Amino acid sequence: MKDTADHGDTGQTENLDPLLLRQRDRVTGNEAPRIRTTKPRLSVTIDADTSQPIPAGGAGAPPDNSGGGGGGGGNFHKRIKPNDFGKSLKEGKAAVRRNLGIVMVLTCATNILILAIPVYLFQISDRVLTSRSTDTLIMLTIVIAGAVVMQAIFDAIRRFILMRTAVEVAAKLGAPILSAAAAASLNGTGREYQTLGDLQQLRGFLVSGTLISFLDVPFAPLFILAIFLVHPDLGMIVVVTSLLLFVIAFINQKATEKPFAQANLAQSKANVHLDSMSRNSQIINALAMIPEAVTLWGKDTAASLTAQVRAQDRNIVSAAFSRAIRLLTQVGMLGWGAFLAIQGEITGGMVIAASIIAGRALAPIEGAIEGWNGFVVSRGAYGRIVALLQGSRLQFEKLRLPRPEGRLDVERLLYVPAGTKQVVLNGLSFHLNPGETLAVIGNSGAGKTTLGKMLVGSILPTSGNVRLDLMDLRNWDPRQFGENIGYLPQDVQLFPGSIKDNIGRMRRDATDAEIFDAAKLADVHEMISTLPQGYETMVAADGAPLSGGQKQRIALARAFYGNPRLVVLDEPNSNLDTAGDRALARAVEHARQNRITVVVITQKPALLELVDKVMLLTDGSIALFGARDAVMQRIREDAQNRQQPPKPIGE
Numbered sequence: 001m002k003d004t005a006d007h008g009d010t011g012q013t014e015n016l017d018p019l020l021l022r023q024r025d026r027v028t029g030n031e032a033p034r035i036r037t038t039k040p041r042l043s044v045t046i047d048a049d050t051s052q053p054i055p056a057g058g059a060g061a062p063p064d065n066s067g068g069g070g071g072g073g074g075n076f077h078k079r080i081k082p083n084d085f086g087k088s089l090k091e092g093k094a095a096v097r098r099n100l101g102i103v104m105v106l107t108c109a110t111n112i113l114i115l116a117i118p119v120y121l122f123q124i125s126d127r128v129l130t131s132r133s134t135d136t137l138i139m140l141t142i143v144i145a146g147a148v149v150m151q152a153i154f155d156a157i158r159r160f161i162l163m164r165t166a167v168e169v170a171a172k173l174g175a176p177i178l179s180a181a182a183a184a185s186l187n188g189t190g191r192e193y194q195t196l197g198d199l200q201q202l203r204g205f206l207v208s209g210t211l212i213s214f215l216d217v218p219f220a221p222l223f224i225l226a227i228f229l230v231h232p233d234l235g236m237i238v239v240v241t242s243l244l245l246f247v248i249a250f251i252n253q254k255a256t257e258k259p260f261a262q263a264n265l266a267q268s269k270a271n272v273h274l275d276s277m278s279r280n281s282q283i284i285n286a287l288a289m290i291p292e293a294v295t296l297w298g299k300d301t302a303a304s305l306t307a308q309v310r311a312q313d314r315n316i317v318s319a320a321f322s323r324a325i326r327l328l329t330q331v332g333m334l335g336w337g338a339f340l341a342i343q344g345e346i347t348g349g350m351v352i353a354a355s356i357i358a359g360r361a362l363a364p365i366e367g368a369i370e371g372w373n374g375f376v377v378s379r380g381a382y383g384r385i386v387a388l389l390q391g392s393r394l395q396f397e398k399l400r401l402p403r404p405e406g407r408l409d410v411e412r413l414l415y416v417p418a419g420t421k422q423v424v425l426n427g428l429s430f431h432l433n434p435g436e437t438l439a440v441i442g443n444s445g446a447g448k449t450t451l452g453k454m455l456v457g458s459i460l461p462t463s464g465n466v467r468l469d470l471m472d473l474r475n476w477d478p479r480q481f482g483e484n485i486g487y488l489p490q491d492v493q494l495f496p497g498s499i500k501d502n503i504g505r506m507r508r509d510a511t512d513a514e515i516f517d518a519a520k521l522a523d524v525h526e527m528i529s530t531l532p533q534g535y536e537t538m539v540a541a542d543g544a545p546l547s548g549g550q551k552q553r554i555a556l557a558r559a560f561y562g563n564p565r566l567v568v569l570d571e572p573n574s575n576l577d578t579a580g581d582r583a584l585a586r587a588v589e590h591a592r593q594n595r596i597t598v599v600v601i602t603q604k605p606a607l608l609e610l611v612d613k614v615m616l617l618t619d620g621s622i623a624l625f626g627a628r629d630a631v632m633q634r635i636r637e638d639a640q641n642r643q644q645p646p647k648p649i650g651e
């Protein structure tokens, strides 16, 4: 985790110039500087070109910390080892196995000690009552009492251990599952995050009575053997009962499987509605859509409840059958035992003891049967967890590449969204040199946003490649790639946290200098300074208290955080005022001076003045691509041609 980069930086430690800090705090008007004492890391936040007006502006001298780190760009990307999910899974399983071993030993002891009371009965009726020896009775009572207490203690200990095992499993697998789910949701169905619920299901099973019953079941034959020793007839009665119970369990399982599955499916649909309600609470209230939203949720919830009632009804019937059979067995055993006692084959004490042992033998079987559905569900949950962890792309180590320069190659990019036949991007190919700026223009629905997402790897092409510095995006180490790009999506979402945290991409190792540099680069420092709490302003999940334009500008700074080599801005000026527009223009200019490759998707002509190249997308294909002036000229000509219908339109 602590590997330092292999690039040629000198690895300075804290790179904040104290003077800069003081100055900055004066500017933002905030509390004492929090120098984050991070490990030796980043030497360069902005390429150390002190001729640029970027780092400090009016707020002091630029941090002279670059020590010649220059174009290499420092080790912003600290290597994060690939998550070895297989290993996490193995560790989780090992924890369960180890603890279950101990639990098994305790279970063994508990089950043997359970025999204490029948043995006691046996001894009282057959020895004490016949010999009338009080001493024997006292001795026997002490021993048996000790055994019963021990049994209770062992039983408690195994439950303690199981509970801790469950917690250990949840702790060991929680983070890997969430990481894997987040990675898998890129191409997935959005259901991946529910695997965390599966983990909860698994944890619940580990502390459930069902597991205890499962553990106890193997000892049932021991008890049945004991009954056989008392009298084979009684043994046979118990064996037949056990078999009957299994049959009922099997039927029950088959009868409830479907309704339980339906109930779960409907429940997860209802949860999706709930989730979207919580995200769109403002719209729902403003448009008075509460009844409709509740109805949508209610329909699925009702379906889930109906299916559940159906399943539970069947469950209750089966449970009633098994309970009746168990009680009838007791009756049968006592009755037949009494008959055998009359015949003189066994004693009365033996009859009662056998009946108690039978109860012990059948209890775990019944428990296991009742909890069978829980077991099936947990097994399914476990299967999904294993599949998610083992299929995760995060667990493969990628070669660590040198810091990219920002060369972008797009080759025959085709995108047909999964499950549709609509070609959204149709064989796009183009090339950008490091530091070039490209504006992508085109009508609504032309595929601009889709292209932008593809350039940053947030969706994967159906075919074709996007290459950063010749390497396909899919082959970059995801963390390293993420650190070298910036992205401003069309619908900006900020994370709940301070502005500072948001600009620093929620990284704990983000230094104040880096955050400040990103804010300067995106030219939002002034805007942030006008906020009452400056960089410490807390942003809610819905972006409050920031306005749409402010959110967009903070997200712009987030895109520029860490001095990326490729920045994709999707309509960055859709919410901006003139001041914001000017700031954006300066940001693009800064980026160009820092040799950051920029792709900006826009509908506004103002930005076009700043770029080197322009691409016109129509219906997912490149209609025009080239140097700005040439393309603009062509567009103007085409527009003129269209105004004079008789002339045929070129191309």
Ligand SMILES: Nc1ncnc2c1ncn2[C@@H]1O[C@H](COP(=O)(O)OP(=O)(O)OP(=O)(O)O)[C@@H](O)[C@H]1O
Residues within 6 Å of the ligand: 417, 420, 422, 424, 442, 443, 444, 445, 446, 447, 448, 449, 450, 451, 490
């Ligand atoms: N996952 C998807 N499934 C089906 N169609 C999709 C998907 N993603 C995008 N599309 C379609 O691709 C087309 C292009 O969408 P895109 O969001 O890229 O347009 P755009 O050029 O960014 O438009 P705008 O200017 O309005 O933002 C649209 O017609 C859209 O319906």
Ligand SMILES: [Mg+2]
Residues within 6 Å of the ligand: 448, 449, 450, 490
């Ligand atoms: Mg768009």
